[in-house]
Amino acid sequence: MSQLQIIKGQLTFTHGDVQRPIFDKMTMSINKGGSVVLLGPSGCGKSTLLNVFAGFQPLDQGQVTLNNQCLSGPSGQRAVVFQDDALLPWLNAEHNVEIGLKIQGVPKAQRQKITNDYLELVGLAAHAKQPIQRLSGGQRQRLGLARALAINPDFLLLDEPFGALDALTREKMQALLLTIWKETGVGFLLIxxxxxxxxxLATDLYLLQGPPTQIMTHQQPPFARRFLDGETVRSLKSDSRFTHDRQSLLDQLLEVA
Known part of the structure; x- marks a missing residue:
């Protein structure tokens, strides 16, 4: 099984003569087929950790490894989805999805098939020729997911991808993300x-505090796995255990906020 890790990572922010530790001896792993979620107050280092996993932010000390092989810089094995969808406005929906495949040199016929498959997966097959300016916020985020998945990554790194969506659209996107996880087996890191x-969404939930970034708790909620077993998002959120765990986690979050 593929595994992406930060091993004893150390990162320090330096400005002039001032040095401020971001985190020290941080170790965290994401397994392919798992779903790691980072939760914590603003400024605790969640996005920095994602950037390290993605290869955007080098460590001062320590390693980022994939299957025990050291990584440096971004790669196609890790795809990133941001809150700002970062779609290319001069391309239509299908051409946005296939752009990564084109860069990789995938032949046109194969690119078209992969693009069609992922547009179908995210429910946008009927909008393939649409300019992205005509898509809603939720549709644009689905398109961003399709583009990230099209390059067949082992890991999908998502930085608050649903933060700007209304409550109903957000819940639909949560269900879609769980469906993608079920059907593709990709590993997730979600902020x-x-x-x-x-x-x-978490199979492994890390509650963070900081700065400097520290892991306060590591929990393994059952709800994403229960979705795989056939329960719906609505039924899970109405479950008494979900309500109890939500209050407990909120109490813990308030302690570190």
């Missing part, structure tokens, strides 16, 4: 400020 979202 969120939502306690409900963290509980629902």
């Amino acid at each position: 969120t400020h939502s306690v409900d979202e963290a509980l629902l």
Whole structure:
């Protein structure tokens, strides 16, 4: 099984003569087929950790490894989805999805098939020729997911991808993300400020505090696995255990905020 790790990572912010530790001896792993969620107050280092995993931010000390092989810089094995969808406005929906495949040199016929498959997966097959300016916020985020998945990454890194969406659209996107996880087996790292979202989507949930960034608790909620077993997002969120765990996690979050 593929595993992406930060091993004894150390990172320090330096400005002039001032040095401030971001984190020290941080170790964290993401398994392919798992869903890791980072939850914590603003400024605790969630996005910095994601950037390290993605290869955007080098460590001062320590290693980022994939299957025990050291990594440096971004790669196609790790795809990133941001809150700002970062779509290319001069391309239509299908051409946005296939751009990574084109860069990789995938032949045109194969690119088209992969693009069509992922547009179908995220429910946008009927919008393939649409300019992205005509898509809603939720549709644009689905398109961003399709583009990230099209390059067949082992790991998908998502930095608050649903933060700007309304509540109904956000819940639909949560269900879609769980469906993608079920059907593709890709490993997820997700950053969120939502306690409900963290509980629902995580197989491994890290509550962070900082700076410097520290792991306060590591929990393994059952709800994402229960979705795989056939329960719906709505039924899971209505479950008495979900309500109890939500309150407990909120209490812990308030302690570090």
